[in-house]
Amino acid sequence: MSMRRSLLIGCGSYLPERILSNAELAKKIDTSHEWIVQRTGIHQRHVAADGELTSDLALAASRRALEAARIGVDEIDLIIVATTTPDDTFPATATKVQAGLGAVRGAAFDVQAVCAGFVYALAVADNFIKAGQSNTALVIGAETFTRILDWQDRSTCVLFGDGAGAVVLRGYEGSGDPSDHGILSTHLHSDGRERDILYVDGGPSSTGTTGHVKMVGKEVYRHAVSKLGSVIEEALAANGLTAEDVDWLVPHQANRRIIDSMANRMKLPTEKVICCIDRHANTSAASVPLALTEAVQDGRITQGDLVLFEAIGGGLAWGAGLVRMGYPDLA
Numbered sequence: 001m002s003m004r005r006s007l008l009i010g011c012g013s014y015l016p017e018r019i020l021s022n023a024e025l026a027k028k029i030d031t032s033h034e035w036i037v038q039r040t041g042i043h044q045r046h047v048a049a050d051g052e053l054t055s056d057l058a059l060a061a062s063r064r065a066l067e068a069a070r071i072g073v074d075e076i077d078l079i080i081v082a083t084t085t086p087d088d089t090f091p092a093t094a095t096k097v098q099a100g101l102g103a104v105r106g107a108a109f110d111v112q113a114v115c116a117g118f119v120y121a122l123a124v125a126d127n128f129i130k131a132g133q134s135n136t137a138l139v140i141g142a143e144t145f146t147r148i149l150d151w152q153d154r155s156t157c158v159l160f161g162d163g164a165g166a167v168v169l170r171g172y173e174g175s176g177d178p179s180d181h182g183i184l185s186t187h188l189h190s191d192g193r194e195r196d197i198l199y200v201d202g203g204p205s206s207t208g209t210t211g212h213v214k215m216v217g218k219e220v221y222r223h224a225v226s227k228l229g230s231v232i233e234e235a236l237a238a239n240g241l242t243a244e245d246v247d248w249l250v251p252h253q254a255n256r257r258i259i260d261s262m263a264n265r266m267k268l269p270t271e272k273v274i275c276c277i278d279r280h281a282n283t284s285a286a287s288v289p290l291a292l293t294e295a296v297q298d299g300r301i302t303q304g305d306l307v308l309f310e311a312i313g314g315g316l317a318w319g320a321g322l323v324r325m326g327y328p329d330l331a
């Protein structure tokens with residue numbers, strides 16, 4: 001059976017130059033490198049420079065993804081930016097990326113699903129491609145998350161960082177075989193009853209301010225472990241696969257303990273789990289494509305590998321996606 005699907009043909013990322021270590025943070029607030037490492041696995045985070053915007057990070061990651069995919073800007077007919085920290089209330093940060101790239105075809109818009117944003121944006125782009133509405137999509141996760149932190153709140157400010165990652169998807173008419181290349185499936189969920197355990201206390205309609213991140217960490221942790229566990233099982237079952245079939249888990253980088261717990265549940269050895277939380281901290285929508293790009297660039301993830309993405313964030317919103325990397329004819 002012939003079936004249109006989205007191939008993931010390239011990725012790229014960008015991290016701001018400035019690195020903020022735990023030790024530097026410990027000089028400003030009542031915390032310590034040891035506490036942060038033990039509870040989260042984070043050693044440092046990147047922080048955007050003054051005047052460096054989410055669109056700048058997104059644009060840099062996009063250019064690298066296009067180069068890796070060997071795709072010209074003129075071929076792009078869909079740009080989606082997943083972000084919680086847009087440059088402006090409107091228009092969409094994606095339109096700034098579009099203009100920066102010099103792309104003029106198709107649509108550009110943002111998706112807001114906080115830390116699950118990249119998985120959401122990937123699902124949206126995949127469905128546009130499957131429906132035949134788009135053929136070549138740039139899907140970006142980009143954040144200047146440090147701009148919405150309360151730097152006096154030690155329970156949140158130590159956890160996050162800035163960065164961007166991007167992937168290029170391309171429509172392909174392949175066979176319906178689940179072992180075929182491209183995005184095999186995506187699975188999205190949200191539960192608005194849990195809005196209050198992770199939110200920002202501001203917004204254009206409510207306060208007229210941007211606001212700062214508020215979080216009930218223990219509750220978020222509890223939901224993350226159970227909801228990510230179920231959505232991983234859902235993704236595998238939907239494709240008739242088991243955890244043993246997965247070559248790489250590319251998880252959202254929120255907490256090393258949550259990542260380890262997913263790996264244990266799947267009985268995946270640590271070396272099959274892409275983890276960069278020590279250097280990036282939680283970059284929200286950027287975390288999954290940043291981790292993916294790192295592992296593709298250092299040669300761990302290669303053509304034909306089966307990769308499982310998962311992420312959860314404010315909303316609560318969470319999801320997973322299964323992707324077999326690369327082009328069928330190169331496998």
Ligand SMILES: CC(C)(COP(=O)(O)OP(=O)(O)OC[C@H]1O[C@@H](n2cnc3c(N)ncnc32)[C@H](O)[C@@H]1OP(=O)(O)O)[C@@H](O)C(=O)NCCC(=O)NCCS
Pocket residue numbers: 030031032035036039040115154155156158215216217218219220221224254255282312313314
């Ligand atoms: C935030 C998180 C690391 C906190 O770890 P925890 O083990 O739950 O720690 P607690 O919140 O119970 O705090 C334990 C103690 O450490 C203190 N503490 C909190 N932040 C601290 C910090 N940065 N440095 C030192 N101590 C800190 C607390 O005040 C508390 O002290 P107390 O026992 O005297 O009250 C953890 O809950 C977590 O990772 N949650 C999920 C967060 C997440 O993933 N968010 C993003 C989702 S996208």
